[in-house]
Amino acid sequence: DVKVTQSSRYLVKRTGEKVFLECVQDMDHENMFWYRQDPGLGLRLIYFSYDVKMKEKGDIPEGYSVSREKKERFSLILESASTNQTSMYLCASKMNTEAFFGQGTRLTVV
């Protein structure tokens, strides 16, 4: 079975902290994605990557950056966390049609 693992299920961080969210997949997928999920807004794409060291902005990249040094790992970085970044963050990896999601990281910024 494909597995997408996010490093934390729950995180609480302070305003202004630098936050790292890690995602690892075990199926050699080329495409990886970071979404955030908020009530009433669905999943919104933050960044995606189609190859090692390649990245593309999604619909809401402001306040975020990403890193993909190895094919299996895609990291989301909040440079200076703010309260409006409190959300559920979902990582996905994809080959062809189906995207496989991790369990999500619920981040609270206080």
Added chain:
Amino acid sequence: QKEVEQDPGPLSVPEGAIVSLNCTYSNSAFQYFMWYRQYSRKGPELLMYTYSSGNKEDGRFTAQVDKSSKYISLFIRDSQPSDSATYLCAMSEVPPPQKLVFGQGTRLTINP
């Protein structure tokens, strides 16, 4: 206007009812259409996908795509309490990396 619109509900129906979930979209380049199911505190899981127009059936679930109307549907027959979840439609264009665009999700509750 959002690229993909989905009524967020919530939708509550009795066990055994037929459920209809719908999405509309504006991007005529979308070719792949998917339905994801998300249980509480879990990541979304792919339920069904359809390429271009037409119907697809899988057990109690039927997905329909009408590209002329830019409208997709998911029907659940003989609904069960275990079907209670949030259902998300998603779409993508053909060229890689085929990033998925999601609807807002519909929260569905099946009452025993």
